[in-house]
Amino acid sequence: MYNKINSADISYLKSIIDDERVLSGVQITEDYSHDELGDIKSYPDVLIKVKSEDEIALVMKYANEHNIPVVVRGSGTGLVGAAVAINGGIMLETTSMNRILELDEENLTVTVEPGVLLMDLAEFAESHDFLYPPDPGEKSATIGGNISTNAGGMRAVKYGVTRDYVRGLRVVLPNGEIEELGGKIVKNSTGYSLLNLMIGSEGTLGIITKAILKLIPLPKITESLLVPFPSVTKGIRAVPEIIKSKASLTAIEFFEREAILFSESYLGKKFPDTSSPAYLLLTVDGNDREVVDNELTSVAKLCMELGAADAFIVDTDERKDSVWKARGAFLEAIKASTTEMDECDVVVPRNKVAEFIEYTHGLAEELGIRIPSFGHAGDGNLHVYVCRDELGSEKWQELLALAFSKMYKKAEELSGLVSGEHGIGFAKKQYMHDLYGDTQIELMRGIKKVFDPNNILNPGKLF
Amino acid sequence: MKIIVCVKQVPGTSNVEVDPVTGVLKRDGLCAKLNPYDLFALETGFRLKEKSGGEITTISMGPPQAKESLLETVYMGADNGVLLSDRAFAGADVQATSYALKTGVEKIGKYDLIICGKQTTDGDTAQVGPELAEQLGIEHAANVISVDEIDGEYITVTVNLDSVYQTQKMKLPCLITIEKDACTPRLPSFKRKFATSPDAVVVYTAKDLDNLDAERCGLKGSPTQVERIFPPEAGGDRVIFNSGDELSDKLFDILSEKKFL
Numbered sequence: 001m002y003n004k005i006n007s008a009d010i011s012y013l014k015s016i017i018d019d020e021r022v023l024s025g026v027q028i029t030e031d032y033s034h035d036e037l038g039d040i041k042s043y044p045d046v047l048i049k050v051k052s053e054d055e056i057a058l059v060m061k062y063a064n065e066h067n068i069p070v071v072v073r074g075s076g077t078g079l080v081g082a083a084v085a086i087n088g089g090i091m092l093e094t095t096s097m098n099r100i101l102e103l104d105e106e107n108l109t110v111t112v113e114p115g116v117l118l119m120d121l122a123e124f125a126e127s128h129d130f131l132y133p134p135d136p137g138e139k140s141a142t143i144g145g146n147i148s149t150n151a152g153g154m155r156a157v158k159y160g161v162t163r164d165y166v167r168g169l170r171v172v173l174p175n176g177e178i179e180e181l182g183g184k185i186v187k188n189s190t191g192y193s194l195l196n197l198m199i200g201s202e203g204t205l206g207i208i209t210k211a212i213l214k215l216i217p218l219p220k221i222t223e224s225l226l227v228p229f230p231s232v233t234k235g236i237r238a239v240p241e242i243i244k245s246k247a248s249l250t251a252i253e254f255f256e257r258e259a260i261l262f263s264e265s266y267l268g269k270k271f272p273d274t275s276s277p278a279y280l281l282l283t284v285d286g287n288d289r290e291v292v293d294n295e296l297t298s299v300a301k302l303c304m305e306l307g308a309a310d311a312f313i314v315d316t317d318e319r320k321d322s323v324w325k326a327r328g329a330f331l332e333a334i335k336a337s338t339t340e341m342d343e344c345d346v347v348v349p350r351n352k353v354a355e356f357i358e359y360t361h362g363l364a365e366e367l368g369i370r371i372p373s374f375g376h377a378g379d380g381n382l383h384v385y386v387c388r389d390e391l392g393s394e395k396w397q398e399l400l401a402l403a404f405s406k407m408y409k410k411a412e413e414l415s416g417l418v419s420g421e422h423g424i425g426f427a428k429k430q431y432m433h434d435l436y437g438d439t440q441i442e443l444m445r446g447i448k449k450v451f452d453p454n455n456i457l458n459p460g461k462l463f
Numbered sequence: 464m465k466i467i468v469c470v471k472q473v474p475g476t477s478n479v480e481v482d483p484v485t486g487v488l489k490r491d492g493l494c495a496k497l498n499p500y501d502l503f504a505l506e507t508g509f510r511l512k513e514k515s516g517g518e519i520t521t522i523s524m525g526p527p528q529a530k531e532s533l534l535e536t537v538y539m540g541a542d543n544g545v546l547l548s549d550r551a552f553a554g555a556d557v558q559a560t561s562y563a564l565k566t567g568v569e570k571i572g573k574y575d576l577i578i579c580g581k582q583t584t585d586g587d588t589a590q591v592g593p594e595l596a597e598q599l600g601i602e603h604a605a606n607v608i609s610v611d612e613i614d615g616e617y618i619t620v621t622v623n624l625d626s627v628y629q630t631q632k633m634k635l636p637c638l639i640t641i642e643k644d645a646c647t648p649r650l651p652s653f654k655r656k657f658a659t660s661p662d663a664v665v666v667y668t669a670k671d672l673d674n675l676d677a678e679r680c681g682l683k684g685s686p687t688q689v690e691r692i693f694p695p696e697a698g699g700d701r702v703i704f705n706s707g708d709e710l711s712d713k714l715f716d717i718l719s720e721k722k723f724l
Binding site: 225226269270271272273289297300301304309310311312313314315316317318319322323 | 475476494496497499502538646647648649650651652653654656657
């Protein structure tokens, strides 16, 4: 068991950090008791709005010596309860550590503090003619959070995920020691990659205080095609064919009309086309007008051969805005359409996406509940939402558990995994355990023990 | 019903650089696009055609490459396009532009309705539409947010006068300019693109236009003298005028969007 925070602890914390940044009891607002999905709730005893690595190191040293649990929180946009203080204790909030420290144009890297928001980093990079390719839908997430979940996003088809863009990290270990992992280097065969272990560890192994991220030159042209299909099956079954055609696409997104209609009412803005039941949104980028045009034309032709009703051109800022804004709002829009929901962020091999989506449609019918979905069809990562709507509490819990266990079982059958980009956190622990089995979970526990023998950093998460 | 929609090709980016010495827009290497305001005019036209049938012709004055923008209107839903392109038209201000468009419209022939965007993103005058109506001697309404009714004889529209909305009934033929965000414009279609012949857009030079008075065209026909062009200062904070509940709702939305709440 952990030690409960007492007044002596608070006095000490206030002696090393400004009073007004150390909050306790009723000073901590409700927002800090949960993350974006909201169904896992627990307040920290103390909330510290940290400003520097030194502060974090001092707090960790103290917490480790006094057996107090610590959880790190960025913007709180997580979806699996990873940043919820389920054991109380100390919460370190990093959004004040939001400086972009250096742009190194010779090494093509940018060095940032963990609280920098993804949208601010993207804008900074673009204003210097660079691209930070990871592009998760939640733009107000912090980079620290993105690294901790190995966030993916829509450009993963061509550019990969957050892990592929982290060159180096500075971290505070659970005992307060500070270590640098990786660096501004491109290659690294120097022992185990502790850097990669830290990425995606959901705040359980160390606290990121600085990140060196890789940038690429900004492609001059980025255009999309919005492709309507006469049926969900036709749309989703076109994806493997498009991939097989070797088209060089940055993003392949799939969504159904239902999601568009929700986002229309959520944003109060009409989508350019809602005449078809299913859509693919395909993006091409490049530096040569002719090459991009040819690519778009051949993909449009292919889609129409595969049964698409048309292929609409999304080329200007205004058109991109009208389409991508709606796409970016799907999660919030589906959330606003129901009383409560839970999300399955499953990932399957790309050629199994259609089978999985069709399975969720059958499941919705079988269980008599609504299961809308959308997702990154091009990389096999789907976001499937089980909606409570008007169900009573008991029935909801029962059907939710049933729907989830069936979906993860199906994912396993298709050689998929529990989470593509949102992580395991608290909410999906059991499903990961079921899928990985004891051996892999024990290996993970062993790693955790080496980093954090007293189990004070984000305990109760992942396993 | 015969509808004419006026469009313009403008620089493809809002980050237009202005040469600090000459005050001229640096167009080199810039991609071009349809004036975003014109998309609402086009969409209004397409919807009227869907409802009442007829034909939509788009018209533009510009350099030869503006043909691309007119073809794009065909990919969106227009039946055909007309480009007025001649060195004689170059350097035109609003008066000379609307004069050239007038002769172009007369060349197209009989029409029931002319639709323009409210303004362009490069010139920003919002005057060409109303001035074209004056040159043609027809009625017009600017800043239209909706077409409420149309029959063979009259059109009823709602006009945004900032502090009030005004309903206006006009006899056809007439001209309307469409307010930004009056509707969501449709996207250009590859299906239509594959089916479109390049002949869908005809190009007229000065000599193709009947009764054209060369003195009223281009730089010669432009009473406006440009002293200096400079980009407007980028807007910073927003000022929102509204009252009570509406204002608090708007503020709440903005703060939520920025994740302050």
